Amino acid sequence: AGTDGNDGDADECLVLSGGADSRLVVWRDVTVIEQEERAAEAEQRVLQEQALSNLLRRHDYRGAISLAIRLDQPFRVLTTFKAIAERELEQCAADGGATGVTVLSVVTGLDKEQAEKVLGYVCDWNTNAHHSLIAQRVLGALVRTYSPQRLAKFPNAKKCIEALLPYTDRHMQRLDRLLEQSFFVDYTWSNMKLSSAVRGGGVRKRKVMKVRRKGVGRRKVRTKRTSKEVLGARSDEQPARARSKPASQGRGRSGSGMRRSRALPAVFAA
Numbered sequence: 001a002g003t004d005g006n007d008g009d010a011d012e013c014l015v016l017s018g019g020a021d022s023r024l025v026v027w028r029d030v031t032v033i034e035q036e037e038r039a040a041e042a043e044q045r046v047l048q049e050q051a052l053s054n055l056l057r058r059h060d061y062r063g064a065i066s067l068a069i070r071l072d073q074p075f076r077v078l079t080t081f082k083a084i085a086e087r088e089l090e091q092c093a094a095d096g097g098a099t100g101v102t103v104l105s106v107v108t109g110l111d112k113e114q115a116e117k118v119l120g121y122v123c124d125w126n127t128n129a130h131h132s133l134i135a136q137r138v139l140g141a142l143v144r145t146y147s148p149q150r151l152a153k154f155p156n157a158k159k160c161i162e163a164l165l166p167y168t169d170r171h172m173q174r175l176d177r178l179l180e181q182s183f184f185v186d187y188t189w190s191n192m193k194l195s196s197a198v199r200g201g202g203v204r205k206r207k208v209m210k211v212r213r214k215g216v217g218r219r220k221v222r223t224k225r226t227s228k229e230v231l232g233a234r235s236d237e238q239p240a241r242a243r244s245k246p247a248s249q250g251r252g253r254s255g256s257g258m259r260r261s262r263a264l265p266a267v268f269a270a
Contacts, residue, residue, distance in 0.1 A: 045071070052076065056083075061101050062109055069114045074121045081106075081134050107141035115142065116154050123160045132171045139164070 015027035048071055055064040061084050068076035081103060088102050110118065119142060125135035142151070151157055 056080065059087075059101075062106055065106055066110070066114065069110075069117050072117075074124060077118070077121055078125060078131060078134065081138055085134060085137060103137055104141045104144060107138065108145050115146065116156060118142065119151075119154060119160050120156050123156075123163045126164055126167045126171075129171065129174070132167070136168070136171070 013029040015029070017025045017027060048067060052064055052067050052071070055061075055067065061080055064080050065077055068080060084101055084103055084106060107115070107118070118138065122135050122139050122142070125131040126139075154160075
């Protein structure tokens with residue numbers, strides 16, 4: 001049976017119930033309170049998400065990872081560690097060494113509770129081959145930061161180690177196969193260079209033989225080319241010579257006749 005407290009006049013949020021066991025149970029309606037709490041939590045979560053985005057935009061990776069761990073967002077922690085690793089690699093390529101934020105420095109700045117959560121995240125990341133590299137990187141930073149005795153005291157240490165071993169062995173075998181395939185590529189490339197060098201020498205010998213056997217033909221080609229050039233040069237002078245040729249020929253004939261006619265009287269005179 002159930003009745004409202006004080007005949008329903010004072011407080012409608014309280015409900016009294018009793019039974020044959022001679023006990024009265026007071027029930028309180030907390031629906032509105034729970035709705036307000038969920039709304040406040042959602043608002044706070046939105047604010048924290050915005051704060052996390054601002055930290056990532058400012059490259060404040062330490063604060064971003066701490067906030068992502070507090071919000072229990074493993075994927076955000078993973079992407080942040082990847083961004084740190086890429087930035088560290090760029091600094092090593094540019095300056096010869098990482099001078100800013102590194103994975104090791106971020107892991108060193110975590111407290112024990114955060115390190116425990118990160119170790120659990122690493123176990124999940126290591127099961128995927130795409131995230132195995134950064135997972136092993138963070139795991140190495142944890143091993144360098146905490147001694148084996150301190151790691152063994154973590155509540156999830158035994159479970160994580162049992163989960164890490166088989167997948168780590170699988171990743172190492174995959175890397176070994178990849179290394180062997182890279183040697184095969186080098187071997188193939190060296191053979192290609194050797195065959196191309198031998199083939200190039202044969203082509204040069206054939207060209208030399210062709211030049212020796214067909215030297216006359218090559219000379220003819222050269223003479224034809226020079227004759228074409230001469231003909232091209234003469235073609236430019238041909239109109240001028242064509243205009244002057246009849247006059248010169250007429251003067252030559254008439255001149256020779258005059259010389260002959262002039263020479264005859266001199267002989268006769270002699």
